[in-house]
Amino acid sequence: MVRERPVPVPLGERSYAVEIGVGVRRRLRARLAGASRAILVADSNTAPWRDALAEAGDVRVDLEEGEAHKDVAAVARIWDAALDASVDRRACVVAVGGGVVGDLAGFAAASLLRGVAFGQVPTSLLAMVDSSVGGKTGFNRAQGKNLVGAFHQPRFVLCDVETLSTLPAEERVAGLAEVLKAAWLDGEAAVAALERDAEALRAGDEAATIGAIRRSVALKARVVEADEREAGQRMVLNLGHTVGHGLEAAAGYGALRHGEAVGLGLVAAARVGVALGDLDAEQAGRLERLVGALGLPVDLDRRLDEAVWGFVGADKKRAGAQIRFVVPGPPGTTRIAPLSVEAIRAAVAV
Helix, strand or coil: CCCCCCEEECCHHHCEEEEEECCHHHHHHHHCCCCCCEEEEEECCCHHHHHHHCCCCCEEEEECCCHHHCCHHHHHHHHHHHHHCCCCCCCEEEEEECHHHHHHHHHHHHHHHHCCEEEEEECCHHHHHHHCCCCEEEEEECCEEEEEEEECCCCEEEEEHHHHHHCCHHHHHHCHHHHHHHHHHHCHHHHHHHHHHHHHHHHCCHHHHHHHHHHHHHHHHHHHHHCCCCCCHHHHHHCCHHHHHHHHHHHCECCECHHHHHHHHHHHHHHHHHHHCCCCHHHHHHHHHHHHHCCCCCCCHHHCCHHHHHHHHCCCCEECCEEEEEEECCCCCEEEEEEEHHHHHHHHCC
16 A cells, blocks of 8 residues: 555644545545444445445445436435434545535535534545545536535545546546646646646556646645635636536536536636636647647537526526636636626637
8 A cells, every 4th residue: 555645634623634545545444433323425336445445334325326316316315324324413424436426425414413524535536636625515406517515524535546447538537627727726837747747647647647636636725725615716726617517517417527528618718818818829729738638528619509608607606697707827827707608608709
């Protein structure tokens, strides 16, 4: 087992560490010390990882796989399994899976008995670098993605890269969109490292993957420390997500992977940056080339239709008729601009 120095997320009494490396999932029992009961949540793809970690007395909850099932019925399944087992407030809900499992299990933990502990064992690259860190939980509604949720920080996050070995290549590659987002927010050195490692990351190289996860988590930890509940600075983590969520919802959840949608959303955000004068054409082209180099789709224009813009208009970051859009500048610079859907659409449709 390779020991890696944890990445701290310093939030006072809600502080925790993100442990990254090979075999770290086996630390689960140590991290559950003090819990009266473990409620282990997985989907059909990640149940084998969950079952290998389970012990007698654990409550096991099985969810249907995919974004199409990220709904209140799935949350109710977790609630009911826990309540049927007569858990108390010292119980801990543990998500063993990707971002959907983590978001659902986290919301269930936030609301069960008015709040119980929560832990994450992410098994997808996207969950490791983004959704498992920061405490955002929730589920989708017909009107859009993640429109109902709560902030509920995990007690621990165990990012074991061994779990990536069973992912289809397309799922692993999709997670690289969040790696790119984090690198662009971080600065020139992070973007240059990603350009250098793009081929290795696309191929699933273990060392390159661990490095990318660590850099992404460290960036997110700094942002979350400064703005835990997204009152201001944390909104920069939505870079690429405004149009990305619209694309994902319009395609039908599951038809376009979240990471693929974010990659396309980064291309759209770069166009907005150019239109507003924050980003020059050379840097916008650099961003789009890097999306493609990581194996993500860049065919944005053929996917844009009225349905996409309808979902963009329902974005949870809107303030009245305007959306707080994350506008990229050169690596390491962004700003939040209040823009109408029409202004975003005009900038993207170049």
